[in-house]
Amino acid sequence: MAKHSDTSWKQDHPNTLLSNSVQKADRSVRQAMSHPGEPTVEHAVNSISHAENALFNAEQHNEHMDTVQQYKERLELAKEHLQEVQEIVEDQTT
Numbered sequence: 001m002a003k004h005s006d007t008s009w010k011q012d013h014p015n016t017l018l019s020n021s022v023q024k025a026d027r028s029v030r031q032a033m034s035h036p037g038e039p040t041v042e043h044a045v046n047s048i049s050h051a052e053n054a055l056f057n058a059e060q061h062n063e064h065m066d067t068v069q070q071y072k073e074r075l076e077l078a079k080e081h082l083q084e085v086q087e088i089v090e091d092q093t094t
């Protein structure tokens with residue numbers, strides 16, 4: 001049976017939320033890289049934004065900061081790749 005608490009699981013387990021969010025952002029960016037287009041780029045932007053919120057939440061809860069730093073680095077790399085894809089998409093539309 002599931003554990004019930006007054007706070008959401010996102011608050012109970014910010015490191016898990018961060019992990020899942022960064023993985024989803026990675027997948028979204030890879031999808032945008034293999035299929036550059038406005039819909040995939042927009043999805044990747046939203047996924048990265050969600051992961052950044054999860055990162056902020058984990059930092060606020062002082063979650064395993066070494067792990068948080070690793071996720072932060074992965075997120076920065078995903079953002080760099082997304083920037084490259086956004087430039088490709090912009091070039092296609094001009």
